[in-house]
Amino acid sequence: MSFPFEKPTIRLYKYYFLGLPEPITISAYNKKEARAAIDRNWKQLPPAYQASKIIGETVTLPVFGVTERKQGKDTVVWVGKDYSPTGWMLKEQYKKRFET
Numbered sequence: 001m002s003f004p005f006e007k008p009t010i011r012l013y014k015y016y017f018l019g020l021p022e023p024i025t026i027s028a029y030n031k032k033e034a035r036a037a038i039d040r041n042w043k044q045l046p047p048a049y050q051a052s053k054i055i056g057e058t059v060t061l062p063v064f065g066v067t068e069r070k071q072g073k074d075t076v077v078w079v080g081k082d083y084s085p086t087g088w089m090l091k092e093q094y095k096k097r098f099e100t
Contacts, residue, residue, distance in 0.1 A: 008029050009029070009061060010027050010028070010029060010061075010062060010087055011027070011028060011029065011030070011034075011059050011060065011061055011062075012025055012026075012027055012059065012060050012061070012062060012067070013025070013026045013027075013028060013031070013034035013057060013058070013059050014026075014057070014058045014059075014060075015038055015054050015056070015057055016054065016055055016056035016057070016058075017048075017049050017052040017053065017054060017055065018052050018053045018054075018055045019052055020048060020049060020052055023056075023058075024038065024045065024049065025069070026038055031059070034059075038054075062078035062087070063078065064078060064079060064080055065077060065078070065079070065094065065098060066078070068091065069088070071088065074090055074091070075090075075091040076088040076089060076090055076091065077089055077090075077091050077094040079094060079098075083097075
């Protein structure tokens with residue numbers, strides 16, 4: 001099954017590590033970019049992750065108004081590039097704009 005997209009769409013790649021409960025999530029347009037990002041940032045990962053091995057990789061598409069992530073101290077929600085240059089909007093702004 002394939003899903004046609006009109007625009008390049010961000011995907012969330014999660015990398016699971018042996019013996020560690022939390023995956024590392026990378027936002028990228030394709031698998032090649034995601035793997036390059038994990039390689040580029042390997043030395044910035046916590047020591048436990050550097051000492052472990054990647055045992056799994058999953059990919060998901062962010063869902064409008066549902067997919068959230070932390071950005072510093074704030075929570076942001078996926079709204080797509082039609083509503084934000086980055087595709088992410090502060091949760092408070094999202095609630096004011098779409099939930100009123």
